[in-house]
Amino acid sequence: MMAGTGRKLTAIARSPLGATAVTLIVVVALTAILAPIIWGPQAEQVDPTAITQGPSAAHLLGTDTLGRDVLARVLVATRLSVVLAVLAVIIGVVAGTLLGTAPSVLPRWAGRPIVGFVNIAVAFPGLLLALFFAVIFGVGATGAVLAIGFAMAPQFARLTQTLSAGIAGRDFISAAQVAGVSRFRILIRHILPNIGEPLIVNATVAAGSALLAFAGLSFLGLGVQVPEYDWGRLLGEGLNRIYLNPAAAIGPAIAVVIAGLAFNLLGETAAAALGGRSARKRFRLPAIALAAPRVDAAPAPIVDDVVLRVDDLRVSFPSPSGWVTPVRGVSFTVSRGEAIGVVGESGSGKSLTALAAARLIEHPGHTDAARLEFCGAPLLTTPERTLRPLLGTSLAMVFQDPMTSFNPTRRIGSQLAEAASEHQDITRKQAMDRAIERLQSVRVPAASRRAHQYPHEFSGGMRQRAMIAMGLMNHPRLIIADEPTTALDVTVQRQVLQLLAGVRRDTDAAILLISHDIAVVAQTCDRVLVMYAGRIVEDLPAATLHTAARHPYTRALLEVVPELDADRREPLKVIPGRPPAPGAFPAGCAFAARCPLATDLCRETDPELVADAEGHRVACWHPVSGEAPVPVAIATVADETAAEEEETVLR
Incomplete structure (x- = not known):
């Protein structure tokens, strides 16, 4: 360089x-x-003698x-x-x-x-x-x-x-x-x-x-x-x-x-x-002893096994026509060591829900909830100065794009060490030792050398591993992974998911995994939250996702997942129609316009999220039984393309 x-x-x-x-x-x-x-x-x-003379x-x-x-x-x-x-x-x-x-x-x-x-x-x-x-x-x-x-x-x-x-x-x-x-x-x-x-x-x-x-x-x-x-x-x-x-x-x-x-x-x-990033002088750094004593901060106390409690969460943003609420009435809990997957189409409110839980909704956005607690601390009423040590030591966030998740002007090791030195009374060397140890724990090769490199010198998979290592610098009770495998190839995706599962097993941390891929969530999580139009429409165990899903939208998501033995001559299946815009939610069920089971009741009244005796929650006036065939009409890609072209002509 x-x-x-x-x-x-x-x-x-x-x-x-x-x-x-x-x-x-x-x-x-x-x-x-x-x-x-x-x-x-x-x-x-x-x-x-030479006053006011001309050139000479x-x-x-x-x-x-x-x-x-x-x-x-x-x-x-x-x-x-x-x-x-x-x-x-x-x-x-x-x-x-x-x-x-x-x-x-x-x-x-x-x-x-x-x-x-x-x-x-x-x-x-x-x-x-x-x-x-x-x-x-x-x-x-x-x-x-x-x-x-x-x-x-x-x-x-x-x-x-x-x-x-x-x-x-x-x-x-x-x-x-x-x-x-x-x-x-x-x-x-x-x-x-x-x-x-x-x-x-x-x-x-x-x-x-x-x-x-x-x-x-x-x-x-x-x-x-x-x-x-x-x-x-x-x-x-x-x-x-x-x-x-x-x-x-x-x-x-x-x-x-x-x-x-x-x-x-x-x-x-x-x-x-300076059109490109300026060159930085490199020095050969001495090897750092990996056997340095660990200086761990005391984990945050938890009143019960519930790490995150969300009750009637609403996230709103101002617009020229008034306030728009893309997240409206989301309620769920995350317990210690539990892995919960959140799935849904783009714009369903998955990432906003996670950002609200991490207190990352900035002005002019507004977060409101009947109850929003992390490790027993109310997030909406506790001062920032009090919450900062709690969130910094007990909450970890893995973002979607690993390239933008690191400061390009600083070395990877110093960014990891910052998370520990900010909250713990340790020296810079101890913080760097821990950063190298955490990089090793997420299987980054040559961790002592990699810690002194810049983000652009890491591959996408290595950056995502380093992002997970940053979250492990303290003692996370909850790891929020927002589309952590979107920008990665299939092989690296599997490695990252296995790494998150290993972290959960070794640290007993809860995981909130946000993904578009319902198949990935079904394989890696204990529970699945299906979101549509800013609401949770179904909450069920991942083990029974394919057999007990009752909401037509959940069944449609499962139906459009391509299978390896599918006929390649046939076009891929897609759900017809599009989700409603955040500022144009209908009066009744938001999925009614795309659901063949919809009735006048669905179009007039929004169903509540009701739980059965086994804790399976579903918000639907006409839930599907587990044994019944999928009743959702599935359009092909060709049909969707034709519909989009027709809509463009009409506009």
């Missing part, structure tokens, strides 16, 4: 853009460093009103002009980053006014803000630095907010939240490293704008004051006598253009170089 990035940087440096940027920035830097030493005395030497062999740009060499003064002014511009950019980046990231750290009531202030400030032109702040901070170099710095802050705040919002939705942020990492630590360790590169690129480009702004303020007399001078002040002095010596004004103007062009081209070159 180092060699590849090195070749890329070399190629960019050899390109016309890169070569020009490097040349100009080196010239500006050397001038800023050496000019005061070489031409400093000449720039300050007063010569009454002795003075290439002429002299000023005191007989001082204009070219020497332009060269010497490079240091002050560049330093002040860089200081202003640093102030703007720091202030903008603080404003942009404050809403993600502060409470909502304190963060919303900051967002509003940034939105208003961005609407004003930067130069207008600079003039406004210059009046507040006063005339002089210090006031000009502060004025330009704070005038640039709103644009960096908006950029930081935009970039942070894109990162905050990634799975590795949710994984850190589940691990109980504080919001400030998430900001420092997970968000800022992932937005640092575009901030640096924009800061480099902004340095050129800062040079122009400084020249403008000094030209107006609000910037650098006598006896100091920068390019803007020299430009103002030259324009006062432009008819006598135009070269005195052209010199500092050319200097501003060249320096501004150098910074802008440097920003373009940096953007090209």
Whole structure:
């Protein structure tokens, strides 16, 4: 990777853009460093006999009103002009980053006014803000630095907010939240490293704008004051006598253009170089002893065998037409060591139910329930500070896409170790030892070496194993696996499922497995929850799924599973129709439009989830007996395609 990035940087440096940027920035830097030493005395030497002279062999740009060499003064002014511009950019980046990231750290009531202030400030032109702040901070170099710095802050705040919002939705942020990492630590360790590169690129480009702004303020007399001078002040002095010596004004103007062009081209070159992830220097790390003593945190107490209790859970989101409730009245319990599978079509509310149990439904989403408890603690009323250690040590979450589940800027081992060091009084070495031990427990080969690699160096299956290892860093009572095998091939899927089963057997942890594949759930779980349109329509033991399923939707899901001995000349079976949209649930049973057993009662009244003597729950007015044939009409893929084409034509 180092060699590849090195070749890329070399190629960019050899390109016309890169070569020009490097040349100009080196010239500006050397001038800023050496000019005061070489031409400093000449720039300050007063010569009454050479006042206001034009260009000559002795003075290439002429002299000023005191007989001082204009070219020497332009060269010497490079240091002050560049330093002040860089200081202003640093102030703007720091202030903008603080404003942009404050809403993600502060409470909502304190963060919303900051967002509003940034939105208003961005609407004003930067130069207008600079003039406004210059009046507040006063005339002089210090006031000009502060004025330009704070005038640039709103644009960096908006950029930081935009970039942070894109990162905050990634799975590795949710994984850190589940691990109980504080919001400030998430900001420092997970968000800022992932937005640092575009901030640096924009800061480099902004340095050129800062040079122009400084020249403008000094030209107006609000910037650098006598006896100091920068390019803007020299430009103002030259324009006062432009008819006598135009070269005195052209010199500092050319200097501003060249320096501004150098910074802008440097920003373009940096953007090209950082188009891919920057190379990271690798060090050969010593082998870590695997026999380190285990430092385990005390497991969270559980009042009874129930790990997760959900009663009448509802998850809602605002929309232009009002609140939409995609999860409506879900109730179930998960006991110690139990494996429960949740199946259903996309949009049935499976993942939202799991996210609500993990307290990952963010504003403006709203979670409500008659009872939502984890390890005996009410999730909706307990303060976040109190819940964070409980969720971080007793709840593990395995997300659907292992590539987005890890922070790409940090090594796998450090991300695993963070889950333990955040809640336990252990050293970094002990946390890393445990990370390697957990990687070994999920059968990651060469764990001590793999722990010091980045996520992109892992295959999809290895990343999913590492994600499970992260959940095992403490003592999980519940592992929520949200489609953990979707992005994996069949062989790796089986390995991951076997690994989850082994973890459950060894740790007595409960598992909530979310999947589209009802066959996988039937083979790996004790109980199956079938969800449709935001509700549980059937809850039954997995062992009797194929023989005792009573809801027509469950029977239809079983019927459309392809079999190995099926005739390949026949088209695959599918359930006709589509699930209703979350904002358009019908008054009665949501499955009535797709069910051939539906009656007027089904279309008018939604059935309750009723349990029989054996605990088998089903929500259906006309449940099917276990011995009866499947009464659900099954359409073929060809039928579904034709229906979709017809619907498209009608639209």
